[in-house]
Amino acid sequence: MKGTRPSTAQRLLTHAILIILAIPFLLPLIWMLSTSLKEDAQIFPREGQTASPFAIDNLIPSPVAWHNYSDALVEVPFLTYLGNTAVLCVLNVVCAVLSSAVVAYGFARLRFRFREPLFVLLLMTMALPAQVTMIPQFLLFRELGWYGTFLPLIIPSCFGVPLFIFLMRQFFLTIPEEMIESARLEGASEWQVFRQLVLPLSIPVLATCALFQFLGTWNDFVGPLIYLNDPNRYTLAYGLQQFLSEYGGRWSHLMAASAMFIAPVLVLFFLTQRTFIQGIATTGSKG
Numbered sequence: 001m002k003g004t005r006p007s008t009a010q011r012l013l014t015h016a017i018l019i020i021l022a023i024p025f026l027l028p029l030i031w032m033l034s035t036s037l038k039e040d041a042q043i044f045p046r047e048g049q050t051a052s053p054f055a056i057d058n059l060i061p062s063p064v065a066w067h068n069y070s071d072a073l074v075e076v077p078f079l080t081y082l083g084n085t086a087v088l089c090v091l092n093v094v095c096a097v098l099s100s101a102v103v104a105y106g107f108a109r110l111r112f113r114f115r116e117p118l119f120v121l122l123l124m125t126m127a128l129p130a131q132v133t134m135i136p137q138f139l140l141f142r143e144l145g146w147y148g149t150f151l152p153l154i155i156p157s158c159f160g161v162p163l164f165i166f167l168m169r170q171f172f173l174t175i176p177e178e179m180i181e182s183a184r185l186e187g188a189s190e191w192q193v194f195r196q197l198v199l200p201l202s203i204p205v206l207a208t209c210a211l212f213q214f215l216g217t218w219n220d221f222v223g224p225l226i227y228l229n230d231p232n233r234y235t236l237a238y239g240l241q242q243f244l245s246e247y248g249g250r251w252s253h254l255m256a257a258s259a260m261f262i263a264p265v266l267v268l269f270f271l272t273q274r275t276f277i278q279g280i281a282t283t284g285s286k287g
């Protein structure tokens with residue numbers, strides 16, 4: 001029996017409820033955008049003024065200080081930080097997705113000894129807190145002479161990410177075995193099957209993992225804090241924290257820089273949300 005489609009009134013009610021529930025989560029973003037367009041004197045209440053910062057009169061800047069964004073670009077070496085972050089994001093996404101795909105294909109389609117125990121061991125590493133390996137990793141990278149470079153922030157992604165390997169393995173298992181066997185019977189090597197058949201069919205899960213890795217690298221603060229000591233190598237997340245330490249009172253410029261920091265993430269999510277949801281929904285259907 002086919003399910004009945006919700007009526008227009010039901011859809012409107014559902015959307016209204018979702019919008020109301022989203023308001024508390026949107027208020028910090030709205031306040032940040034409002035603050036980024038105010039003069040410093042407008043941000044804090046004047047003496048004797050007790051109005052809430054989230055009141056409509058206080059949220060609407062008057063006049064609108066668009067120059068805060070250009071001033072922030074001058075006070076914060078935003079383009080330098082952006083370039084460093086972009087390089088790290090691109091390299092980490094490419095390395096993490098490709099290395100994880102190769103490992104996931106092995107666990108999904110190849111038969112070898114101790115495959116299942118090794119996969120369970122891989123999953124167990126997901127429960128290992130990053131703080132446990134932070135000091136040994138730092139000592140290792142320092143001995144290799146990588147301290148102060150981007151290498152400690154890139155090389156680990158070249159060896160696969162356990163979460164991505166799990167998601168890709170589950171997706172690869174949904175590809176019919178008959179298709180892979182047909183390609184093998186036609187003389188395709190295992191690498192050709194992986195590259196020409198499996199990867200083109202796995203765009204949703206590859207895009208999902210790429211988005212996860214991009215967000216993780218874009219928002220990473222601890223890694224640059226530990227390994228970078230040259231201001232010309234700072235990333236956006238770490239550079240904005242340094243700006244806050246030096247110019248803590250320039251909230252309008254800090255909020256303007258923060259708005260420019262999150263803008264690419266919001267645009268990327270809205271452009272890829274359909275693929276992201278599809279990639280998540282189609283994993284885990286086989287064990």
